[in-house]
Amino acid sequence: xxxxxxxxxxxxxxxxxxxxxxxxxxxxxxxxxxxxxxxxxxxxxxxxxxxxxxxxxxxxxxxxxxxxxxxxxxxxxxxxxxxxxxxxxxxxxxxxxxxxxxxxxxxxxxxxxxxxxxxxxxxxxxxxxxxxxxxxxxxxxxxxxxxxxxxxxxxxxxxxxxxxxxxxxxxx
Numbered sequence: 001x002x003x004x005x006x007x008x009x010x011x012x013x014x015x016x017x018x019x020x021x022x023x024x025x026x027x028x029x030x031x032x033x034x035x036x037x038x039x040x041x042x043x044x045x046x047x048x049x050x051x052x053x054x055x056x057x058x059x060x061x062x063x064x065x066x067x068x069x070x071x072x073x074x075x076x077x078x079x080x081x082x083x084x085x086x087x088x089x090x091x092x093x094x095x096x097x098x099x100x101x102x103x104x105x106x107x108x109x110x111x112x113x114x115x116x117x118x119x120x121x122x123x124x125x126x127x128x129x130x131x132x133x134x135x136x137x138x139x140x141x142x143x144x145x146x147x148x149x150x151x152x153x154x155x156x157x158x159x160x161x162x163x164x165x166x167x168x169x170x171x172x
Contacts (some may be wrong), residue, residue: 004144005054005106006031007047008039010062015122016115016129019062023113026137027060031144043089045097052102056109058140058149059091062129063112069132070139072152075108109149111136 008024011017021039028037038050043059051057063071077099078092089097091110099105113136117126125133143149 003034003054004031004036004056004058005050006035006037006058006060006140006144007043007050008037008060009041009043010039011041012123013121015117015120016125017062017118018123018125019113019115019129019133020060022125022133023060023111023136023140026133027140027144030137030141035144043091043094045089045094047089047094048097048101051094051098051106051108052104054106056107057095058109058111059094060111060113060136060140062115062118064115064118066112066114067153068114068128069135070111070113070152072109072111072139072149074151075110077105111140 006024006027008020008022010020012021024037024039027035031037036050036054038047040047059075075091075095077095078090091108095105095108113129114132115126115129117129139152140149
């Protein structure tokens with residue numbers, strides 16, 4: 001069983017909304033064999049089975065308003081009553097479904113790559129989004145090859161480099 005699943009989503013026909021699939025594709029080419037990569041137009045309830053078969057899941061998507069170049073934060077299953085439709089399921093909702101159906105709760109991270117152009121129908125990423133994509137791919141590629149993941153941007157009071165959020169020591 002692969003240890004990590006990278007799950008990207010977004011619409012390649014809506015400009016920078018394609019950042020999730022673009023990052024998943026890059027990581028698929030750069031990642032070690034213990035990493036599985038998948039992408040789709042949107043998250044689906046069927047993705048819960050894939051989440052359940054991995055120890056760690058990275059959800060990767062475009063972010064309209066997040067920090068540049070990207071953010072990376074731990075993610076927990078949705079606390080509220082689980083709800084979804086055939087057109088919308090959130091990463092937290094998917095994790096809750098994974099727990100409910102498979103009694104599994106993989107370590108989960110949400111990666112948001114800052115995008116800028118979402119409101120027109122065209123393929124291709126903006127110049128700024130491509131720069132942000134490269135930074136996220138470099139960070140995650142390094143992390144998946146053994147450096148470990150940490151919160152990005154680093155929360156105040158936390159060490160700036162290394163390890164997972166649970167390993168880091170608070171700054172004095």
